Amino acid sequence: MVFAIVTALCSITSAHAHAVGTSYLHIDPAGSDSEVAVRVELSIRDIEFAVGLDANGDGRITWGEVNSSTPALVTYIGRKFGLSRGGHQCALGDSDIALDQHTDELYAVLSTTAACGSNGALAVQSDLFFEIDDSHRTLLAVANDEQSGGDGAVSVLTSTTRHWSTAEPAGAWQDFARFVGQGAWHIWIGFDHLAFLMLLLLPLARATTLDEQPHIWPRVTSILKVVTAFTAAHSITLICATLGLLHFSARWVEALIAASIVVAALANIANVATRYGAAMAFGFGLIHGLGFASALADITTSTTRVIPLIGFNFGVELGQLAVVAAVFPLLFLWRGSPPIKDRAILAGSIAMGAAGISWLVQRTLLS
Amino acid sequence: MNRFNELMGTRRRASAAVLTLIVWMGFAANTKAAPYKPESPDTLLLELDASQQQASAKRRAANLQNNKAGAIELAREFVALGRAHHDERYFGYASAALQRWQQDAQAPLEVVLLRADIAQHQHRFNEARIILDGLLVRDPNQLTARLMRAALHMTQGEPHAALQDCQKLFSLREPFAATICLAHAHSSSGKLDESYRLVSTMLQQIPPGRRDTQVAWAWGVAADMAQRSGKEEEAEQWLRKALTQDSNDLVSRLELCDLFLHTQRPNEALKLLAALPASEPILLRRALGAKQLSAKKVGAMEVGAKPDLALAEWRAAVERSERLGITLHLRELARGQLELLNDPTLALHTALKNWEVQREPVDVRLLVAAARAAGNAAALQRVREWQNALRFEDRSFAL
Numbered sequence: 001m002v003f004a005i006v007t008a009l010c011s012i013t014s015a016h017a018h019a020v021g022t023s024y025l026h027i028d029p030a031g032s033d034s035e036v037a038v039r040v041e042l043s044i045r046d047i048e049f050a051v052g053l054d055a056n057g058d059g060r061i062t063w064g065e066v067n068s069s070t071p072a073l074v075t076y077i078g079r080k081f082g083l084s085r086g087g088h089q090c091a092l093g094d095s096d097i098a099l100d101q102h103t104d105e106l107y108a109v110l111s112t113t114a115a116c117g118s119n120g121a122l123a124v125q126s127d128l129f130f131e132i133d134d135s136h137r138t139l140l141a142v143a144n145d146e147q148s149g150g151d152g153a154v155s156v157l158t159s160t161t162r163h164w165s166t167a168e169p170a171g172a173w174q175d176f177a178r179f180v181g182q183g184a185w186h187i188w189i190g191f192d193h194l195a196f197l198m199l200l201l202l203p204l205a206r207a208t209t210l211d212e213q214p215h216i217w218p219r220v221t222s223i224l225k226v227v228t229a230f231t232a233a234h235s236i237t238l239i240c241a242t243l244g245l246l247h248f249s250a251r252w253v254e255a256l257i258a259a260s261i262v263v264a265a266l267a268n269i270a271n272v273a274t275r276y277g278a279a280m281a282f283g284f285g286l287i288h289g290l291g292f293a294s295a296l297a298d299i300t301t302s303t304t305r306v307i308p309l310i311g312f313n314f315g316v317e318l319g320q321l322a323v324v325a326a327v328f329p330l331l332f333l334w335r336g337s338p339p340i341k342d343r344a345i346l347a348g349s350i351a352m353g354a355a356g357i358s359w360l361v362q363r364t365l366l367s
Numbered sequence: 368m369n370r371f372n373e374l375m376g377t378r379r380r381a382s383a384a385v386l387t388l389i390v391w392m393g394f395a396a397n398t399k400a401a402p403y404k405p406e407s408p409d410t411l412l413l414e415l416d417a418s419q420q421q422a423s424a425k426r427r428a429a430n431l432q433n434n435k436a437g438a439i440e441l442a443r444e445f446v447a448l449g450r451a452h453h454d455e456r457y458f459g460y461a462s463a464a465l466q467r468w469q470q471d472a473q474a475p476l477e478v479v480l481l482r483a484d485i486a487q488h489q490h491r492f493n494e495a496r497i498i499l500d501g502l503l504v505r506d507p508n509q510l511t512a513r514l515m516r517a518a519l520h521m522t523q524g525e526p527h528a529a530l531q532d533c534q535k536l537f538s539l540r541e542p543f544a545a546t547i548c549l550a551h552a553h554s555s556s557g558k559l560d561e562s563y564r565l566v567s568t569m570l571q572q573i574p575p576g577r578r579d580t581q582v583a584w585a586w587g588v589a590a591d592m593a594q595r596s597g598k599e600e601e602a603e604q605w606l607r608k609a610l611t612q613d614s615n616d617l618v619s620r621l622e623l624c625d626l627f628l629h630t631q632r633p634n635e636a637l638k639l640l641a642a643l644p645a646s647e648p649i650l651l652r653r654a655l656g657a658k659q660l661s662a663k664k665v666g667a668m669e670v671g672a673k674p675d676l677a678l679a680e681w682r683a684a685v686e687r688s689e690r691l692g693i694t695l696h697l698r699e700l701a702r703g704q705l706e707l708l709n710d711p712t713l714a715l716h717t718a719l720k721n722w723e724v725q726r727e728p729v730d731v732r733l734l735v736a737a738a739r740a741a742g743n744a745a746a747l748q749r750v751r752e753w754q755n756a757l758r759f760e761d762r763s764f765a766l
Contacts, residue, residue: 019646019684020693021456044413049423049460059415064408098402099412103687104645106412109402132426134466135459135489137691156692 020135021046023128024102025157027083028143033118036090040077041100041107042128050132051076063099066108070097077110080127086120123165130159140164179296179308183315184322186295192257192359193288194323195352199264200226200281201327202345203273225278227324233285234292235313241293242309250294251363257291258359260284265353268345292316418448426460435475438464442481449488453617453644458485476502480511487519490696492724495519510539517548524726526555526757543569547585554592555728557758563592567601583609587619594626595728597762602626617643624652625729633659647688648699650681654707678707697721698730701737711740719746726753728761735764 024041044061047053053061053069074095083090095112116122122142129136138157142164155164187193204222240246264280267273273280296312415423422444431437442464449457462485468474474482479502486495499516502509513532520529529552536545547566554562566589573582590605603626609619620639627636637656643649654677661674681703698721705714715737722734731750738746753759 019455019688020459020691022691045456048413048415049426052423052427054415054420054423057420059417059420060411061413061415062408063405063410063412066412067408098404100402103684111402130463132463133456133459134462135455135693137693139691154690156690158692 019103020137021129021133022102023126023136023138024107025081025124025126025138025140026143027122027124027141029085029116029122030143034116036083036085036114036116036122038083038092038112038114040081040110040112040128041102042073042110043102044106044108046129046133046136047073047108050129066099067097070095070110073097073108073110077128080129082125083114083116084123084125085116085118087123088117088120090114090116121166123163124157125163126157127162130162134159142166176307176311179311180315180318182296183292183312183317184319185315186292186312187316187319188323190291190295191355192261193291195261195355196257196264196284196288197227197230197281197320197323198327199261199268199349199352200230200273200277201324202348203268203271203277222274222277223324223328226281227320229278229281230285230288231317231320233282234289234316237286237289238292238296238313238316239309241290242296246290246293248290248293253287253290253294255360255363256287257284258356258363260287261356262353262360265349265356268349269353418444418451422448422460426464431464435467438467439475439477439481442478446481446484446488450617451615453646455646458488461485472501476506476509480509480515483512483515487515487522490724492519492523496523507535508539510536510541513539514544514548517552521551521555522725522727524555524731524753524757524759526552526759530556543585544581547581547588551588551592554595555757555759557760559592559595559760559762563589563596566592570605583612583616583619586612587622590619590622591728594763595761599626599630621648621652624656628652628655628659631659631663633657633663645680645684647681647684648696650677650684651699651703651707654678654681654703658707681707697724698733701733705733705737705740711737711742715741715743715746731759731761732764 021043023043023046024039026037026039026041028037028039030037044053044066047066047069048061051069051072053065055065055068074092077095078092083092091114093113093115095110098109098111100107100109124140124142126138126140128138136159140153140155140157142153142155153166157164201223204219204226237246241248260280263284264273267276267280292312296308422441425431425437425441425444428434428437431441442461445457445461445464449455449461461481465478465482468478468482471478479498483495483498483502486492486498496516496519499512499519502512503516506512513535517529517532517536520526520532530549533545533548533552536548539545546569550562550566566585570582570585570589586605586609590602590609593599593602593605603623606619606623606626609616610623614620620643624636624639627633627639633656636652637660640649640653640656654674657674657677685700685703697717701714701717701721704710704717708714715734718730718734718737721730731754734750735747738744738750754761
C-alpha cells in the first residue's frame with residue numbers, strides 16, 4: 001500500500017537523470033574485400049542484467065569477471081546481432097574484449113572481424129537488449145563503403161526499428177520513372193523549348209480560313225502537324241546524340257535554340273508562320289533535340305543510357321503534351337475579333353522574340 | 368559598460384561554442400576515446416547494491432517467461448530502482464518486464480497501474496491518462512489510480528477535472544490525501560490563499576514523528592502554493608522538510624535548487640547538485656549556477672566554477688539525446704534555450720511545445736518568460752486567457 005501511494009504521489013514531472021540505455025555498433029567495411037570490421041560496445045550494467053557478470057555474487061563487478069564472461073557475451077551477441085552483405089549472413093570471428101567510457105558509464109568493447117561476401121548491400125539486424133529494455137537505443141555507425149554505395153552512415157536502432165541496410169540500388173522501374181520525371185521537368189523548366197513551341201502554336205489561334213468561325217478540324221490538324229513535326233525532330237536527334245551517333249557542341253546548340261525563338265517570332269510578326277510552321281518545327285526541332293540530349297547527358301553515366309533515354313524522351317513528350325493540352329482549349333475558345341487576336345499574337349511574339357534575342361546574346365557573346 | 372559586456376558575451380559565446388564542440392566530439396566520437404584493458408583483474412568496474420543484485424538475478428531467471436507474478440514483482444522493483452538511482456534505464460527494464468501484457472486490455476490491475484506510472488514518468492501523459500481511465504472504469508475504488516489521475520490532471524493544467532477525482536478520495540476513506548488533493552486543485556482555480564492556509568495548518572498539525580509519502584507529497588504541494596503566493600522563505604522550508612525525509616527525492620531537490628537560483632544563491636544551488644549524475648536537468652542547473660556565480664564574480668568554488676564548460680556539457684547532453692531520438696524534457700530545454708543560449712525565439716517555440724504536454728506552474732512561468740523575452744504578445748495573451756478562464760493565480764510574476 002505504501003508503495004502504491006509512493007507511486008501515485010511521486011511528483012509526475014520527476015526529472016530524469018541518467019539517459020536511456022544505449023549501445024554502440026561500429027561497422028567498417030573498408031578492409032579487404034570480404035572482411036568487415038565490427039565493434040560492439042555494451043554497457044556493463046546492461047550486460048549484467050541481460051547476461052550476468054558478477055560470478056561470485058558479491059555485488060562487485062571486476063575486470064576479471066568481465067574478461068572471463070567473454071564467451072557468454074559472444075554467444076549473446078551471436079544470438080542478438082546479425083550482419084549480412086548481399087543477403088548473405090556474415091560469420092563473426094574471434095572477439096577481443098576491452099573497456100571504454102561513454103558519458104559516465106563503463107562499456108565492454110568487443111572487436112571482431114566478420115567474413116562477408118564481397119558484393120551487395122550491407123544490412124544490420126540488432127535485437128541487443130530490447131528483451132530487457134523497451135527504451136534501449138543502439139547507435140549504429142557504418143564507415144564509408146564504396147561497394148554499398150553509401151557515405152558513412154549513422155542510424156539509431158530502437159525496439160521498433162531493429163533493422164538497417166544501405167540503400168538498395170533502384171530497381172529498373174524506379175530508374176525509368178525517374179528519367180520520365182526528368183524529361184517532363186526539363187521541358188517544363190526549359191522556357192526556351194516552350195517559347196519556341198508556343199510561338200509556333202499561337203498563330204494557329206487565328207482563323208485559318210477567312211471565316212469568323214473556323215471549322216475545328218482544320219485547326220486541330222494544323223496544331224497536330226506542328227507538334228508532331230517538333231516531336232519527331234527532337235526525338236531523332238535526342239536518340240542519335242545519346243547513342244553517340246551525333247556529336248555536337250553544347251554551346252552552339254544552346255545558341256541555335258535561342259536563334260530558333262527569334263526566327264519563329266519574326267515569322268509570326270511577318271505573318272508567315274502558318275505557312276512555314278511545320279517546317280520550322282521540324283527543322284529547329286532537330287536542334288532542340290540536341291539540347292535535350294545534353295541535358296540527359298548531365299544526368300546519366302556513359303554506360304547506362306538506353307533506359308534513361310527512353311524514359312527521358314517519354315517524359316519530354318508527356319511534358320509537352322501537358323503544356324499543349326493546357327494551351328489547346330485557349331486556341332479554340334479565345335473569342336475576340338481578329339484584329340485583337342492579331343495584336344495579341346504580335347505582342348506575344350515580340351515579347352518572346354526579345355527574350356530569344358537576349359538568350360542569344362547571353363549564349364554567344366557572354367558565355 | 369554595455370559594450371564591454373557585449374564583447375565579453377561574444378567571446379564567451381565563441382569559446383562556449385568551441386568547448387561544446389570539443390565536449391560533443393568527446394561524446395560523439397567513439398573512436399577517439401581508445402578502448403583499454405585494466406592492468407589488474409581485480410579492478411572494480413561496477414558496484415551493485417542488494418536490490419540491484421536481486422533484480423538482476425530475477426531478470427535472468429530462467430523461468431521468468433512463465434512467472435507472471437514474478438514479472439510484476441520485477442517491474443515494481445525496477446521502477447523503485449529507477450527512482451532510487453535516478454536512472455532512466457530501469458523504467459525501460461520495467462516496461463520490458465511487462466511486455467506480455469502490452470496489448471492486453473484485461474491485464475491485471477497491478478500491471479496497468481505500473482504501466483501508467485511508467486508512462487507518466489516518461490512524460491507520455493496522454494497515454495497515462497488513457498490507461499488510468501480504463502483502469503478506473505474497471506475498478507473505480509482503486510486509490511492509487513485515482514490519486515495518479517488527479518495528479519495528472521493538475522500536471523496538465525486541468526484543476527476542475529482534478530477536483531472530481533479528489534472528491535472521490537473521501538469516499539475511499541483517505542481524508543488527508545483527499546483534502547490535500549482538493550486544496551491543490553482549488554489553489555489553481557481561484558482559491559490560492561485559502562488553500563495554502565488550509566494545507567499549512569494541516570501540515571503544522573501533523574505529529575512530528577509522522578513521515579510518510581502522503582506527507583512528503585503534501586510538502587511539495589505546500590511549497591508550490593507558497594511560491595505562487597510570493598512566500599519564498601516558506602517554500603524553502605517545505606522543500607527542505609521534504610528533502611530531510613527523503614534525500615533521494617529528486618523533484619524536491621531540483622525545485623529547491625531552482626528556488627536558490629531564482630533568489631540568486633548559486634553556491635547553495637550548486638551544493639544541492641553535487642552528488643547527482645550528469646543528466647540534462649542537472650547539467651542545465653549546473654550551467655545556470657556557474658553562470659550566476661561568474662556574473663557575481665564570486666571566488667571560484669570547487670563545484671561548477673567554469674561556466675563555459677558547464678554550458679558545453681549541457682549542450683552536448685542535449686545534442687546526444689536528440690541524436691538518440693529521445694524525447695527531451697521540453698521544459699528544461701526551453702529554459703536552457705532562454706537562459707543559457709539567449710535565444711528567446713527558439714525558447715518560446717519549445718515552451719509552446721511543452722505547453723501542449725504539461726501546464727504546471729513552472730511551465731506557465733517559463734512560457735511567460737519566453738514570450739516576454741521574444742516580445743510575442745500573442746503568446747502572452749494566450750496564457751492570460753488560460754489563466755483567466757481558470758482563475759489561476761501566481762503572484763511570483765505579473766502578467
